[in-house]
Amino acid sequence: MSALEVRNLVKEYRLRNGRHSSILKAVDDVSFSIDSGRTVALVGQSGSGKSTLAKLLMQLERPTTGSIMLDGAPVRRAGAGLRQYRSDVQMVFQDPFASLNPYHSIAHHLGRPLILHGKAKGRDEVMAGVAKLLERVRLDPDMAQRKPHELSGGQRQRIAIARALAPEPKILVADEPVSMLDVSIRLGVLNLLADLQREENLGVFYITHDLATARHFSDDILVMFRGRIVERGPADDVILNP
Ligand code: ADP
Ligand code: ADP
Numbered sequence: 001m002s003a004l005e006v007r008n009l010v011k012e013y014r015l016r017n018g019r020h021s022s023i024l025k026a027v028d029d030v031s032f033s034i035d036s037g038r039t040v041a042l043v044g045q046s047g048s049g050k051s052t053l054a055k056l057l058m059q060l061e062r063p064t065t066g067s068i069m070l071d072g073a074p075v076r077r078a079g080a081g082l083r084q085y086r087s088d089v090q091m092v093f094q095d096p097f098a099s100l101n102p103y104h105s106i107a108h109h110l111g112r113p114l115i116l117h118g119k120a121k122g123r124d125e126v127m128a129g130v131a132k133l134l135e136r137v138r139l140d141p142d143m144a145q146r147k148p149h150e151l152s153g154g155q156r157q158r159i160a161i162a163r164a165l166a167p168e169p170k171i172l173v174a175d176e177p178v179s180m181l182d183v184s185i186r187l188g189v190l191n192l193l194a195d196l197q198r199e200e201n202l203g204v205f206y207i208t209h210d211l212a213t214a215r216h217f218s219d220d221i222l223v224m225f226r227g228r229i230v231e232r233g234p235a236d237d238v239i240l241n242p
Pocket of ligand 1: 013014024026044045046047048049050051052053
């Protein structure tokens with residue numbers, strides 16, 4: 001059974017120009033699944049619908065039609081089911097700085113989700129949990145006392161990944177996770193995601209416009225164009241016709 005399964009997902013936006021309006025299918029009949037311990041890459045040029053699909057997966061927007069299932073059960077739109085989904089599916093954003101609070105320590109950033117998701121309570125347990133999260137993203141435990149501006153871009157993105165790991169998710173949605181980072185540190189962060197997928201049996205949804213890293217870091221590739229998946233297959237087989 002696939003951890004995350006998407007069936008015939010459609011997201012329409014109504015576009016208005018003057019008195020006229022038209023329908024844009026930003027996501028058009030998309031189906032795929034992500035198994036635990038697998039990385040699926042979503043590749044497509046700007047405007048192809050990748051972010052819309054990510055927003056649907058994160059339950060930030062509702063699909064017009066279609067369904068999202070986690071471990072075989074349809075995702076609930078409210079209540080405990082939605083809360084569970086929001087801890088099982090976590091996201092890492094393109095800009096690590098934007099998602100961190102400059103006035104909060106790293107310990108705070110990592111400690112809070114541990115408490116909120118019931119993974120630790122009491123100061124000692126929380127700080128031990130924070131240290132463990134730092135270890136999982138290969139950062140020094142001393143980082144806990146720092147603030148985001150005292151870290152490098154790559155370190156900040158590792159913190160964002162650590163925070164996403166805090167609720168012990170099954171699926172990590174990584175939307176262009178390295179495109180704002182220095183080229184020299186991109187591979188380190190992508191290798192970390194690959195290690196987590198392998199060692200912790202995480203399902204990773206890697207959204208990118210970069211086919212080369214998609215090939216290298218994923219098992220399967222989906223190619224999106226104008227809202228539709230126009231090509232799909234094992235990473236070695238998919239050939240983009242530019
Ligand atoms: P990508 O992430 O691949 O660049 P997006 O998902 O951001 O693509 O956009 C897909 C299409 O949907 C674009 O044409 C975009 O203009 C449109 N779109 C995205 N969000 C909205 C919205 N909230 N309202 C109207 N159109 C939108
Ligand atoms: P900040 O600098 O952001 O205020 P602190 O260094 O004060 O953060 O605290 C770090 C984090 O450690 C807190 O946000 C909290 O998650 C956790 N923490 C500290 N003390 C306790 C406590 N007594 N019980 C539970 N969690 C705690």
